[in-house]
Amino acid sequence: MLEDSEIIALYFERNERAISETESKYGALCRSISVRIVGDSRDAEECVSDTYLKVWNSIPPQKPDSLAAFLSKIVRNLSLDVFRRKGAQKRGGDEDIPFEELSECIPDRAEEAENDAVREVLEKFLETLPKEQRVFFMRRYYFGEPLAEIAARYGVSANSLGVTMHRLRKRFGKMLTDSGVYGVGRESR
Amino acid sequence: MKDITNNRGFELYSLLSETNERYVAEALDDDFAEEIRAKNRRRKITMRSALSACAAVMVLVIGVSAMQMQNGGIEKDSAELTVTDEAIARENSEEAAQGISADAPSGGDGAAAGDRKTADADGQQDNIGTVKDKSDNGIKNDDITEETHNDDAVMPSDGITAAAEDAETADVKPTFTADDGTTYRIEGQSSAVHKGKFAGTASGEGIVLYGFDNFPARAIALAESDGNFEIVVNENYSSDTFMGMFRDFGFRHYLHSDRVGVVGQEIKSYGDLDFQSDVWGMLFADPDSCKAVDMAELPQSAKINAVTFYLHLGDDNETYCNIEISLNKEGYMYVSTGDGSLLCFTNDSAAAITDMFGA
Numbered sequence: 001m002l003e004d005s006e007i008i009a010l011y012f013e014r015n016e017r018a019i020s021e022t023e024s025k026y027g028a029l030c031r032s033i034s035v036r037i038v039g040d041s042r043d044a045e046e047c048v049s050d051t052y053l054k055v056w057n058s059i060p061p062q063k064p065d066s067l068a069a070f071l072s073k074i075v076r077n078l079s080l081d082v083f084r085r086k087g088a089q090k091r092g093g094d095e096d097i098p099f100e101e102l103s104e105c106i107p108d109r110a111e112e113a114e115n116d117a118v119r120e121v122l123e124k125f126l127e128t129l130p131k132e133q134r135v136f137f138m139r140r141y142y143f144g145e146p147l148a149e150i151a152a153r154y155g156v157s158a159n160s161l162g163v164t165m166h167r168l169r170k171r172f173g174k175m176l177t178d179s180g181v182y183g184v185g186r187e188s189r
Numbered sequence: 190m191k192d193i194t195n196n197r198g199f200e201l202y203s204l205l206s207e208t209n210e211r212y213v214a215e216a217l218d219d220d221f222a223e224e225i226r227a228k229n230r231r232r233k234i235t236m237r238s239a240l241s242a243c244a245a246v247m248v249l250v251i252g253v254s255a256m257q258m259q260n261g262g263i264e265k266d267s268a269e270l271t272v273t274d275e276a277i278a279r280e281n282s283e284e285a286a287q288g289i290s291a292d293a294p295s296g297g298d299g300a301a302a303g304d305r306k307t308a309d310a311d312g313q314q315d316n317i318g319t320v321k322d323k324s325d326n327g328i329k330n331d332d333i334t335e336e337t338h339n340d341d342a343v344m345p346s347d348g349i350t351a352a353a354e355d356a357e358t359a360d361v362k363p364t365f366t367a368d369d370g371t372t373y374r375i376e377g378q379s380s381a382v383h384k385g386k387f388a389g390t391a392s393g394e395g396i397v398l399y400g401f402d403n404f405p406a407r408a409i410a411l412a413e414s415d416g417n418f419e420i421v422v423n424e425n426y427s428s429d430t431f432m433g434m435f436r437d438f439g440f441r442h443y444l445h446s447d448r449v450g451v452v453g454q455e456i457k458s459y460g461d462l463d464f465q466s467d468v469w470g471m472l473f474a475d476p477d478s479c480k481a482v483d484m485a486e487l488p489q490s491a492k493i494n495a496v497t498f499y500l501h502l503g504d505d506n507e508t509y510c511n512i513e514i515s516l517n518k519e520g521y522m523y524v525s526t527g528d529g530s531l532l533c534f535t536n537d538s539a540a541a542i543t544d545m546f547g548a
């Protein structure tokens with residue numbers, strides 16, 4: 001399996017082998033990110049294919065430091081677009097929906113917030129986290145991975161991880177409230 | 190079918206796509222994952238020794254309280270109690286110790302203290318820690334005063350009977366009323382640990398033992414799930430606050446009443462380990478029919494079939510370990526670690542703790 005730098009070099013050479021090497025190394029990752037969002041393997045395959053096209057059109061001039069992170073971002077965004085287009089349609093099968101957990105972080109009766117402002121708070125939140133907790137948060141809410149899989153990857157119990165995630169959401173929620181980006185403070189409970 | 194694209198959680202989820210790619214790369218780093226796995230493997234081995242001490246401490250406290258109840262009440266006030274072998278030896282009587290551990294495989298003088306010695310991984314009799322009095326537990330509720338720490342004080346559990354009785358014939362009410370007429374609204378919120386089993390803000394089915402409104406620590410409710418009752422603890426507040434609350438209400442209850450037993454301990458260090466955190470455990474029992482020291486009797490109550498007791502080691506940043514001690518409907522106690530591995534299964538609570546943690 002080629003190193004990222006070698007695959008990126010193939011893109012720069014406009015060698016179509018770049019795509020097959022990308023698929024070989026990161027195809028499973030891209031599909032897992034996509035299917036966890038769109039809930040359907042066919043839609044996920046489409047997203048992954050579109051991802052390769054986007055990467056082909058992006059490199060060059062872009063030269064990502066981490067090809068995996070670069071791919072993840074593209075496939076994630078494409079998958080979210082598909083998910084939005086599907087609208088009210090039921091996601092297939094999996095009811096483990098991480099973004100519903102994130103709803104806990106938002107104050108009740110919150111007003112509209114500027115995405116840039118929320119993004120800033122999010123970045124600050126992630127920056128303040130110890131690395132271990134940050135990766136837990138990212139695995140759950142960026143990659144949409146089930147808690148059990150995250151727990152297995154890092155050798156923690158799912159129960160303990162659940163407690164940790166709960167506390168992280170609380171902490172994030174407090175930062176959002178304190179920042180005032182949603183216009184109201186959280187109700188005291 | 191709801192359109193969850195309008196869900197604000199979805200918006201937050203979407204915004205994560207724009208986060209720093211460095212964080213994405215971190216989460217994909219297999220080397221870091223292995224580093225964490227190795228760290229947790231080492232931690233689990235270390236924690237087992239600590240758990241031995243913690244559980245043994247709980248047995249000791251049960252023994253002390255049993256002796257005090259037999260002697261007609263508290264001999265100590267709510268001032269700081271130092272849980273040391275010397276203190277236990279001073280307060281314990283051989284009869285009380287033998288009574289609590291009558292079925293323990295290793296009986297003998299000061300059986301609880303003996304278990305404590307046995308539980309020490311390194312053979313040392315360490316000062317396990319202190320139980321703080323309420324004055325430094327961070328509780329700001331003005332209702333909790335020194336004056337309430339007396340036998341005549343109305344305790345929330347006095348009103349629980351009504352709720353417990355009602356639960357036999359009706360759904361658990363979201364409130365309960367103490368004998369002085371104070372009504373407490375019950376609110377519960379599951380931690381993520383119980384997600385899927387007890388979600389939402391209702392008390393769920395089962396018996397509500399404690400609920401407080403406008404109190405630093407929120408509600409603790411028992412909800413039936415898969416045939417067991419579980420303790421659900423709202424984690425909005427620091428464990429210090431919970432500890433304070435349990436010491437004020439639960440610990441007091443424990444020492445004053447044969448109804449409900451709640452044990453709280455704060456352990457800052459054990460041996461070479463310095464947790465800088467709280468270790469706390471809670472034990473709820475049927476308020477009407479059981480004696481807190483005799484968990485084996487709990488399942489005989491028609492009102493409550495099981496309780497689950499959680500011991501959590503950790504702090505706000507990380508959780509070292511959780512253990513669960515549960516009693517099922519048949520009166521069998523089983524103890525498991527947070528990862529679900531079963532450690533013990535018996536119908537003798539005292540023996541179970543001793544057997545498991547005393548070796």
